[in-house]
Amino acid sequence: MGIxxxxxxxxxxxxxxxxxxxxxxxxxxxILAEDTRVTKKLLNQxxxxxxLKRYDEHIAERVHGEVGxxxxxxxxxxxxSDAGTPGISDPGSxxxxxxxxxxxxxxxxxxxxxxxxxxxxxxxxxxADRFTFLGYPPHKKGRQTFFKKLEIIEVRPIVLYESxxxxxxTLASISEVFGEGYEIIVARELTKLHEEIFRGSMxxxxxxxxxxxxxxxxxxxxx
Ligand code: SAM
Numbered sequence: 216m217g218i219x220x221x222x223x224x225x226x227x228x229x230x231x232x233x234x235x236x237x238x239x240x241x242x243x244x245x246i247l248a249e250d251t252r253v254t255k256k257l258l259n260q261x262x263x264x265x266x267l268k269r270y271d272e273h274i275a276e277r278v279h280g281e282v283g284x285x286x287x288x289x290x291x292x293x294x295x296s297d298a299g300t301p302g303i304s305d306p307g308s309x310x311x312x313x314x315x316x317x318x319x320x321x322x323x324x325x326x327x328x329x330x331x332x333x334x335x336x337x338x339x340x341x342x343a344d345r346f347t348f349l350g351y352p353p354h355k356k357g358r359q360t361f362f363k364k365l366e367i368i369e370v371r372p373i374v375l376y377e378s379x380x381x382x383x384x385t386l387a388s389i390s391e392v393f394g395e396g397y398e399i400i401v402a403r404e405l406t407k408l409h410e411e412i413f414r415g416s417m418x419x420x421x422x423x424x425x426x427x428x429x430x431x432x433x434x435x436x437x438x
Contacts, residue, residue: 216320217286220293221307223300223328226432227407229260236326237261244290247278249305250297270294272306279313286314286321298432300330304350304376332374335402335434338412341372348374352385362388365437373437379430386424389437390417400436403428 220239225231240246240263247270248254254267270278282292294301294310301307314321336343347370352361365373377385389399395418403411403424409431413423 216318216322217288217290217292218322218324219282219286219310219314220291220324220326221301221311222293222295222326223330224254224257224295224298226298226329226331226334226405227410229257231329231406232257232261233326233328236328237263239326240265240293240295242291243293245282245285245292247282247292247294247310248297249295249301249307253297254295270306270310275306275309279310279317282310282314283317286318298331300328303330303332329406331376331402331405331432331434334405335400335412335436336372336374338402339372339400339436339438340414341400341436341438343372345370346372346374351376351378352381352388354381358388362392365389366392371438375435375437377433377435379433382424382429382433383421385435386417386421389435390421393417393437395421398438400438402434402436404431405434407431 220243222236222239243265246265246267248267249271251267251269285292294307296305296307311323314323332348347368352358352375396416398414398416399420401413401420413420415423
């Protein structure tokens with residue numbers, strides 16, 4: 216029976232890959248990637264020449280059959296996401312679940328590495344002995360309730376992911392619930408050229424993340 220490796224990859228800076236991750240990526244028979252273009256850059260950088268196949272939320276189920284066949288033949292398959300640790304706010308857990316259910320004898324091995332939420336927390340200056348991670352706020356349905364409920368969450372800080380085109384709306388919703396004087400932390404473009412860890416009141420944060428600063432990837436920490 217084969218092995219599925221769940222491999223964490225950089226969240227921006229290509230040097231943030233572990234020696235073990237590189238070793239595994241060079242050994243496997245197939246690499247499943249959420250975004251093959253992003254992963255190709257990483258593989259080219261380290262001269263990894265292995266077959267690459269797309270595995271994202273749209274085609275996840277269609278790929279399961281092939282992965283199952285390969286593992287039955289004893290092959291080794293690696294799963295990577297477009298950034299960070301597979302299974303955190305991406306479809307990775309669906310493949311792991313499928314293998315657990317359909318091929319209980321197959322080994323599933325994690326290769327740990329970066330994750331945007333832990334990276335952001337590490338420089339937030341907020342005690343994160345306990346925290347609540349909620350991923351992306353819902354886009355439409357349940358959005359209002361989601362933000363209202365933030366206030367009653369006792370295990371803080373609360374950590375959110377957000378994309379550039381929804382950042383402004385999300386900051387406005389947080390401000391509505393916590394008030395414009397409430398201080399939060401926004402980590403932008405971690406490990407990349409425009410990395411920024413911003414701490415300020417909701418009012419300051421909203422006015423800071425305008426124009427160019429609105430671009431990139433974001434982790435929001437509500438203490
Ligand atoms: N699996 C990934 C992980 O372990 O962090 C997260 C995948 S999720 C689809 C992508 C989201 O993570 C982005 O929209 C952003 O909120 C956050 N993220 C990823 N890379 C980041 C970075 N370099 N700086 C800030 N946030 C980032």
